[in-house]
Amino acid sequence: GGTFNGTTERDIQDGSWIRLREVTLSYSLSMRLAKRIGLSSLDMSFYARNLFLWTHYTGIDPETSLKGADNGQGMDYFNMPNTRSFGLALRAAL
Numbered sequence: 001g002g003t004f005n006g007t008t009e010r011d012i013q014d015g016s017w018i019r020l021r022e023v024t025l026s027y028s029l030s031m032r033l034a035k036r037i038g039l040s041s042l043d044m045s046f047y048a049r050n051l052f053l054w055t056h057y058t059g060i061d062p063e064t065s066l067k068g069a070d071n072g073q074g075m076d077y078f079n080m081p082n083t084r085s086f087g088l089a090l091r092a093a094l
Helices: 031-036
Strands: 017-028 041-055 085-093
Touching: 031 041
Parallel strands: none
Antiparallel strands: 017 041, 041 085
């Protein structure tokens, strides 16, 4: 709802939200096992970003805005949601 000519009461919503922004699980291989494969250490991590968004807001994402970071906050036109990403990191030392 809403128009570019102004905001009416029916266009206003509670924008409260809770987001699980980042989770990281890490594991360090024991020095004894790392030495068996020719390393002094080996660390592995799995991370995930923007896993869950809990909100009663009916738009795409209460954290996004049409105008970016200016006085037009809260305008929900043509917005894209935040991206969800996953990754794996390995850190080895010789």
